[in-house]
Every structure is written in structure tokens, then in C-alpha cells.
Amino acid sequence: xxxxxxxxxxxxxxxxxxxxxxxxxxxxxxxxxxxxxxxxxxxxxxxxxxxxxxxxxxxxxxxxxxxxxxxxxxxxxxxxxxxxxxxxxxxxxxxxxxxxxxxxxxxxxxxxxxxxxxxxxxxxxxxxxxxxxxxxxxxxxxxxxxxxxxxxxxxxxxxxxxxxxxxxxxxxxxxxxxxxxxxxxxxxxxxxxxxxxxxxxxxxxxxxxxxxxxxxxxxxxxxxxxxx
Numbered sequence: 001x002x003x004x005x006x007x008x009x010x011x012x013x014x015x016x017x018x019x020x021x022x023x024x025x026x027x028x029x030x031x032x033x034x035x036x037x038x039x040x041x042x043x044x045x046x047x048x049x050x051x052x053x054x055x056x057x058x059x060x061x062x063x064x065x066x067x068x069x070x071x072x073x074x075x076x077x078x079x080x081x082x083x084x085x086x087x088x089x090x091x092x093x094x095x096x097x098x099x100x101x102x103x104x105x106x107x108x109x110x111x112x113x114x115x116x117x118x119x120x121x122x123x124x125x126x127x128x129x130x131x132x133x134x135x136x137x138x139x140x141x142x143x144x145x146x147x148x149x150x151x152x153x154x155x156x157x158x159x160x161x162x163x164x165x166x167x168x169x170x171x172x173x174x175x176x177x178x179x180x181x182x183x184x185x186x187x188x189x190x191x192x193x194x195x196x197x198x199x200x201x202x203x204x205x206x207x208x209x210x211x212x213x214x215x216x217x218x219x220x221x222x223x224x225x226x227x228x
Contacts, residue, residue, distance in 0.1 A: 050088035059106030072176035158224035
């Protein structure tokens with residue numbers, strides 16, 4: 001039992017660096033919930049309180065983020081191992097920023113928030129790992145905000161995705177009208193349409209009705225950053 005638990009925890013960045021004795025103590029004192037979800041099942045809903053530390057151990061999940069004015073929905077996929085929104089556990093608005101669904105059959109490890117306060121924060125390695133995850137996200141968002149409306153139209157399009165995505169790579173689907181996208185990046189509809197059609201000709205995006213599919217965000221970003 002302990003070997004399996006040890007191996008599972010060792011996958012996760014929050015626990016990396018802890019010695020085996022610490023793991024043994026944590027396993028004795030912290031209640032771990034191993035749960036499974038079938039393909040298509042809802043895991044967490046956007047706006048619900050974030051009361052658990054949730055790790056995707058294996059499988060795929062999709063995050064669907066709707067903006068506050070319901071102008072668009074952004075969808076991205078995560079593969080295990082993956083930590084779901086640790087930054088939403090604390091702060092003024094401790095709520096999930098996206099709705100999460102199982103894209104395949106998945107297995108998750110869930111720890112109640114109370115155990116973070118009562119047990120896990122006792123370990124300096126855990127605290128450092130947690131702070132590093134939060135700091136990396138803050139630094140990443142700060143860089144994105146500086147570049148939000150800078151550069152060519154294609155750079156603006158890439159930055160629109162980067163600012164709203166949780167990770168700077170992988171496939172992305174944006175459900176939005178051309179008019180709304182143009183308004184959000186302060187451009188004309190016709191210019192946005194021309195830019196997206198050019199990206200589609202290069203197989204960088206795929207345009208559908210009221211939807212933009214990006215097979216690889218990192219390729220879109222690399223190409224757009226080369227444009228003047």
C-alpha cells in the first residue's frame with residue numbers, strides 16, 4: 001500500500017524532494033481520496049468553491065473557461081500527472097476558474113483543503129514547492145499582460161490565447177464570433193478575418209463556425225512572434 005502511494009505522490013511536483021520518512025508520516029496522517037471518472041463526466045464546475053487539492057494521475061481532462069460576460073468559451077486539454085488550479089485554493093476568490101470534464105477515463109488523487117493547513121504545511125519542502133508553483137504562475141501572467149496589445153495583429157491573436165490559457169502549448173479551442181474577437185483585441189473584423197484565414201492556409205489554425213481550433217499553441221505563438 002505504502003509503495004503504491006509513495007509512487008503516486010512522487011509523480012506530483014508538490015511532493016518532490018520529500019524523503020521517504022516524511023511520505024510515511026504524511027500517508028499516516030492525511031486522508032487521500034483516489035477517485036475515478038468516466039469519459040464525459042464533470043469533475044469541477046466553474047464558479048464552485050475550490051475546497052480540494054486535486055491531482056490528475058492519469059488520463060485526459062478538458063478545461064472549459066467561460067468569460068464573465070459569456071462572450072467566448074476557451075477549451076484546453078491536460079494530461080496526467082497534472083495539478084488542478086492550486087492557485088484557486090486561497091485568496092479573495094477561492095473558486096474554480098474553469099469547468100473540468102474527463103476527456104477519457106481518468107484517475108485522480110484528492111486531498112481536502114483542511115489537511116493542507118493542519119499537516120502538509122508543516123513540511124518546508126511542500127511549502128517551497130507550493131510557493132514556486134504560485135510564483136511561476138504570477139510571473140507568467142505578468143509577462144503576458146505586458147505583451148497583451150503589443151505588436152502585429154497576429155501577435156495580438158497569439159497573446160489573446162496565451163493570456164487566457166493555463167499552459168503555453170497544446171491544442172486549444174476558442175468558441176467565439178469574429179466580431180467579438182475583433183472587439184476584444186481592438187481590431188476590425190475584416191482584419192481579424194484576413195489574419196485567421198492566412199493562419200489557416202498555413203495549417204496553424206482551423207476555422208469552424210463560431211470556433212477557432214489551434215492544434216498546437218506553441219506553433220501559433222512561434223509563428224506570430226516572427227511577424228512584424
